[in-house]
Every structure is written in structure tokens, then in C-alpha cells.
Amino acid sequence: MSEVDGGSLVAKALKAEGVKYLFVLWGFHIVPVIEACEREGIKVIDTRHEQAAGHAAEGWAKVTGQTGVAAVTAGPGVTDAVTAVANAFQAGSPMLVIGGRSPVNSFEKGTLQELDHIAFMKPITKWARTVFEAKRLPEYVSMAYRHALAGRPGPVFLECPLDVLWSPVDESQVFFPEPAKSRAASSMPGNPDLIKAAAKLLTSSRRPVVVAGSTVYWSRASQELQQFIECLDAPVFLNGMGRGCIPADHPQFFVYSRRLALSQADVTVLMGTEIDFRLNYGAPPLFNPKGKVIQIDIDPTEIGHNRNIDVGIVGDAREVLQQLLAELDGKRTLRRTTWLEKVRGSEMERVKSLEPLLNSDAVPIHPLRLLKEVGDFLDRDAIIVGDGGDIVSFAAQVLKTHYPGHWLDTGKLGCLGVGTGFAMAAKLAKPDKQVLLVYGDGAFGLNGMEFDTMARHKIPVVSVIGNNRAWMPITEGDRGLARHLGRARYDKMVEALGGHGEFVERPEQIRPALKRAFASGLPAAVNVMIDQTEAYRHVTSTLGAPT
DSSP states (O other): OOEEEHHHHHHHHHHHTTOOEEEEOOOGGGHHHHHHHHHTTOEEEEOSSHHHHHHHHHHHHHHHSSOEEEEEOTTHHHHHHHHHHHHHHHHTOOEEEEEEEOOGGGTTTTOTTOOOHHHHHGGGSSEEEEOOOGGGHHHHHHHHHHHHHSSSOOEEEEEEEHHHHHOEEEGGGOOOOOHHHHTOOOOOOOOHHHHHHHHHHHHHOSSEEEEEOHHHHHTTOHHHHHHHHHHHTOOEEEOGGGTTSSOTTSTTBOSTTHHHHHHHOSEEEEESOOOSGGGGGGOTTTSOTTOEEEEEESOGGGTTSSSOOSEEEESOHHHHHHHHHHHHTTSOOOOOHHHHHHHHHHHHHHHHHHHHHHTOOOSSBOHHHHHHHHHHHSOTTOEEEEESSHHHHHHHHHSOOOSTTOEEOOTTTTOTTOHHHHHHHHHHHOTTSOEEEEEEHHHHHHHTTHHHHHHHTTOOOEEEEEEOSBSSOOOTTOOOTTTBOOOOOHHHHHHHTTSEEEEEOSGGGHHHHHHHHHHTTSOEEEEEEBOOSHHHHHHHHHOOOOO
């Protein structure tokens, strides 16, 4: 075989793993990787900030279920990507970040952009390593993939010194691990005795509730989840990447009645759902103090976190659901029509109470009216990305998701700025789908320059900016210290970067603006002036659904 450099070995290993896109911001320390990926047919998407490159890698993972890949240069390139890595770590998203590093022969001499990246990457990754020998680069790429995908997915970091990437290697002396073998999926069923114990509780339950989260998506268990809730006649609530695993129009899917359902449930099934602030740490009044809890998670450290669990099952969500369905099959179970009707009654009561705001003609526009117009316009299989605080809370309640991987938001870390990266990756992965990015005006400011990236690479994402001119609502008597943003024309900024802009002040303008934005074939921003009143804040805080 011929002689190749280390960058070519990285590119060949990535290609073998099925990588289609590499998200980068150009830097001298990673030039060999960038150039080699282009030669191997991996499309290079160069962003305006390393944080956005990292968010795009995570976005690719969220939409496709595959490991997303970003490459960033040494020093500030790696530190700029830290926020994106931390977000993927908290969300459990598989992502590989390749970081440049000063040459090995210059370590600790004070060379340009030298930092000990591993020290600060270890706490926010599943695995972080430095490669010291070029011919071993494919082995380390393979190891990175295995760690990213094993158990609960997450980000990994591979540091590649510049002289290692430039080093010439006889390709015949290089070991290329077989991708299929290196990350062969090993199923992890639950303990059979615990499956029986859970089934016994569920068989006798009169008011069961299911809350399903991200690991249901990563395990590709949406079909089994639907069979499970239908077997139990149980209401289901979804959070994280679990959104879309049950179609929003399924009669057992609910949004607004979570508080009533959990507070009255006699058995609650938590599946791939962390018992954190989003679930009041598993405590009353959200949880029924007399109810039983079954917890299912691929990560054993999550079982019993923050509260005692009656049955804790460690295992892959799909495997455990199949086991539970088999155990419940043929057993006489209670029909729970009355319980479902009670939960549905609570749901409809909340929907009815919101109707005046959903149909409001007020100016400035109420955010619920904005999102109702957006939801009525979108295709059933649109991919929705949420980036912001209050506006995303509204969007999660109003916009309907019917397919797995079609809802992406800031996640547990509450990281603003994820939107442009997530959205561009989603459009690259699913070019035939509508991709809509719902922004707050504050969130737009973090990575708004990525509209330049989308314009250069012809990625026609449409965004809607809920512009309340502030960080959080500012009400009468509230000074809004350090929270005022002003009446900025973000639509003009997007136009200047090569996109399409729309400015909206009245409800009847929303639908035509959306139609023009999608028809433009350009990355687009619909900048909508929305209300910032006390009623706005009150509705956000009382919606009561997990985010």
C-alpha cells in the first residue's frame, strides 16, 4: 500500500464508520483532517463558531441516531466547543469531537494554543484520549465510537497532536478495526425476577402512568412503547428525545395533565427519564406519596436517584419493554377507561382555558397565537428545533410531534444557542422535510451568525424568532436590569448574510410570512414581535409539562 499521513487515516476511519458530514471551524492544527475528509467524500461544513460545529454534531446524532462528528483546532477551538460537549453529555447524545493539539515534541514548551484539553474534557465526556502514534489513529477512532454508543450514549473527545496528523505512515502497517464488530450492539435485558415484579404491580394497578424519555428513542423502542401503553390503558407523557415516540394525536398521549396524572397514579413507570428538577426530584406534590414507582434505565446509577424505587430495572428500553409485554401477555388486566377519561378531562380543561390566547388578535402578538399559527402551517412530519427559554416552553405545548427524532430542544442543561447547529444538521440529514427553528430573541444572539454558514452551504432552514425584546418578560414595576434587548431587526441581519427575512407585528401576517419564508429556498428568519406581559410569564410557569 501507499504512504499516507495521519489526517488521511482519521478520514478513512470516519468514512468506514459511515460519516457523511464533518462540522468544523478551520484551524491550522486540524488542516490534515479537513483536507483528508474532503478527499474521502465526507462533506465539510465550516461554521462561524466552534460551539455551533459541536451543536451541529449533536444535532446530527439527535435526528439520525448516529454519532455526529466535529473537528476543532487547538486551544480556543477546543474551549469554544466545551459548551456543546457539555450539552451533549447532559442530554446523552453520541458525539465525537476531534481536537487539534500542539506537536508532541513541543508539549509544555509554551507553543501556540497549547492547553491540556484532556483535563477539562474528561468531566464532560464518556471518554477522552490523546493519540501519540499516527498508525494507531484508526484504532482510537474505533474506540471513540464504541464509548460514544455504549450503554447510555454520550460525547467523546479525541485529541490529535499536529505532528501525529502530519506523520507519514505505510498504510499496510495500519490496523483498521471492522466498524460492525467494533460497535456490535449487545442487548441488555432486564432481570427476569424484576420483570415479573413490575408486571405484577402493573396488572393490579388501577391508575398507571408512563413517563418516557430519551433512551426510548436511542433504543428505537417507539413501537414497543406504543404497544405497552395500549396494553395497560395508561396515559403517557414524553420528555427529551422521547418526544415523537408516540404520535401527538394518539388517544393516550397527554401534555397538560401531567401534574394530575402523576399526583394520583398508583403505579408510575419512569423509562429513560431522569428524576431531576423536571420531575420535582420524584417528590410530592408532583408524585403520589402512596404510589409505587417502576424505574427502567440503561444506566444503573440513575436507578433510585433522588427517591426510593419500588422496582428498578437496569436494561435497554426496547429489551425491557419486550420482556414486560411478554410477561403481561395473556394475563387478565384491568380496563382503565375511567382513569383515561379523568386524565383526558383534565387535559381538555387546560386546552379550553388556553383557547382565548391561542386565538388572540392582540398586538403585540401573544406567543401562543404565534405558535398556533406555526403549528397549523407545518407539515405533519416537520422537524422542530427549539432554542430559548419561555418560547420553547410554549412551543413544547403547542407544536405537535408525530415521529421520533423530530423534536430537538435545549435539553437538561438549558443551553441557549443550540438552535442553528441542530437545525442545519437536521436539514442536512432530512433535506426533504420542513425544518423549523423556534428561537427566543436572546437565543438568536448566541449563534445567529450561522445563517452565514447556512447561506454558504445552501441549507434552507426556516426560523421563527419570538421577539419580546428581553431576556425573560419585563412587566410593570420590573426594572428588567440587564435584561433589555431592544427592538432589533434580526430579519435584516439574516438578509445581509444571504438569507430571507420577514418582519411580523400582527397575527394575520404570520401565515403569509411563513409561506414566503419556506418558498424562498433560503435560510430564513421570521422576526415576530410578541407580548412580554405578566400573563405571558404566568402561562409559561403553569403549563406543567416536562421539557
